[in-house]
Amino acid sequence: MLNPSFSSLSDPETTSAKKRYQAEACVAKHTGDRTEQQDRAAVFAHPSRKGTLMAVLADGMGGHSGGAMAAEQVILKARQNFESFAPASESAPDLLRSIIDEAHIVIKLTRFTSEQDPHSTAVVFMMQPDRADWAHCGDSRFYHFRSGALVSRSSDHSLVEELVRKGRLDSEGALRHPNRNVLLSCLGSEREPRVDVGHVSPLVGGDAFLLCSDGLWAYIGEEEAGSILASQSPRDAASTLIELARQRARGGGDNISLAIVKLVEVPNRPRTDYAGMGG
Secondary structure, X not given: OOOOEEEEEEEOOOEOOOOEEEEEEEEEEEOOOOOOOOEEEEEEEOOOOOOOEEEEEEEEEOXXXXXHHHHHXXXXXXXXXXXXXXXXXXXXXXXXXXXXXXXHHHHHHHHHOOOOOOEEXXXXXXXXXXXXXXXXXXXXXXXXXXXXXXXXXXXXXXXXXXXXXXXXXXXXXXXXXXXXXXXXXXXXXXXXXXXXXXXXXXXXXXXXXXXXXXXXXXXXXXXXXXXXXXXXXXHHHHHHHHHHHHHHHXXXXXXXXXXXXXXXXXXXXXXXXXXXXXX
């Protein structure tokens, strides 16, 4: 039975120098066939900067409640740092790195106040007028599609992804590999997290950005995801993607979480000249 939880955001003020866009966003989660939801995801607009929003997703690990606690710290740190973001004093990549690095420190400190061994992945995305930046650590993914075509995808910090990069494993074999869940980097471990960043500028209508945990991408191909995002609203696309993942998991599905941000071009309002009009 499909019973995901949704939250949505629409920002009609997103603009570029030449065109106006409406940024439509949606967050959705499903517990899958697990007993607890340890994924966290959120999307929020900047409190004072028009056209600026953030999406963040974290897949927590670490035993009963420990993973959820770790993932929640990623969301809290993202919101806190984003609300104080000032482009004049901090670049977007530096902001995203600071969120992951500081969340990592907080998660490590929770070991001293709990009996869990909490860890988490992180994907953080920020959109400003005519620019988008993202950063990630772990195997939760970031995708950028443009009118349905894949532009870029994050590279997992995992053992199987490393084997794929070295040519010792193909993508199909990676999905079936017994060590497919072994991460080489994550938040909360003894090692400092590896943080990869990317950006795109300018933005255009038809750009769609997907953040998701492995509970989704393990069952959805890139071409299929791009087609769904191009043809449906973020909320409808999220529902479709989760339903497909649930069907294909066949009763063995992990937690699912995703965030979608999609740019839709808004026609410029015609200018009305009132000069010379009078009673």
